[in-house]
Amino acid sequence: MAQSGEKLAVTKSSGEKAAFSIRKLSSSLRRAGADARMVQDVLAALEPSLYEGISTKKIYRKAFSILKKLSRPIAARYSLKQGIMQLGPSGFPFEKFVAEILKTQGYATQIGVFVDGHCVRHEIDVMAIKDGNTHMIECKFHNLAGTKSDVKIPMYIHSRFKDVEQVQVAENEFTTRFHKSWVVTNTRFTDDAIRYGTCMGMHLMGWDFPAKSSLKDFVNSYDLYPLTCLTTLTHAEKQQLLNNEFVLCRELLDNRQLLVKAGLKQHRIDSIMQEARNLCSYSYRRTSQDL
Known part of the structure; x- marks a missing residue:
C-alpha cells in the first residue's frame, strides 16, 4: 500500500485535492488506540477500496467500518470528530x-x-x-x-x-x-x-x-466522549438521548433506565453499557508528538 496508496490524489471536504498520506491515516488510527497490528490490518483491508480522487470522507467511512469489526471502542474513539458533529442540528x-x-x-x-x-x-x-x-x-x-x-x-x-x-x-x-x-x-x-x-x-x-x-x-485526556460516538446506538436512539439533554457517554452509566424507557432489549442495553464503560475507562494517553 505504501507504493500505490501514497501516489493517490484524494479530495478533501473543502473540495481541494491533496496527496493521500498513509502516515496521517496510521497516526489517526494509533491515536484512537489501535496497535501496530490493527493499523496494518485496517490499511490492508482498505487498500482495494482506494481510487484516484476518492474523498477523505469515504476513506474515513471505510476505515471506520473496518475498525468497527475489529474493535468497537477503538472505532468509537476514531469517530470522535464525526461524533461531535452529530451533536446537532441545534447548538x-x-x-x-x-x-x-x-x-x-x-x-x-x-x-x-x-x-x-x-x-x-x-x-x-x-x-x-x-x-x-x-x-x-x-x-x-x-x-x-x-x-x-x-x-x-x-x-x-x-x-x-x-x-x-x-x-x-x-x-x-x-x-x-x-x-x-x-x-x-x-x-x-x-x-x-x-x-x-x-x-x-x-x-x-x-x-x-x-x-x-x-x-x-x-x-x-478526560474521557469526555459524546454519546454520539457509540457504535452500538442507532441514529434515532442518539437523537432521543440528546433530546433528553444527555450528551456524554459517562452520563449513560448513571442513567441505564433511560435505555430501558426507550424500549431497548436487555441484550442491546448490555452491549451499549459495555461500550460506554470501555470508552469512559480509556486509559491510553498520547505522547506530545502524537497530539
Missing part, C-alpha cells in the same frame, strides 16, 4: 458538551444565560466562573466537515463582549461583569480568526487549537 447539545469540559477544569457553568448589555440584551451560550473571574463563552457548532470559523466570528463575539463586559451599578459607577470572552468551535479557525482573537485577548478553542489544549485534547 444546545454542543453548548452542554462545552460546559461539561469546563466543569472538569474547575469552572462552575450555566447554559443559555440572558444578560442586558449597554445597548441590547444578549443570550450567552455558556457562562463560566472560576477563581472569582466570570467568562463569556460562545459556542460555534458546525455539522459540515471542512467548515472553518473565520475572522467574522471572533469579531462579532468581541463586539458582544464589549457590550456586556461592564454593568452600571450607580449613576457614574461601573463594575466588571465578564472578565474574558471565549469562542469554542468543533472545527478549525482560519489564520485570521486566530490572529484577531489573540490580538484582542480572547480565548479560542477549536478542534486542534491551541496545541495541547484543543477540544480534541480535552476530550481524549
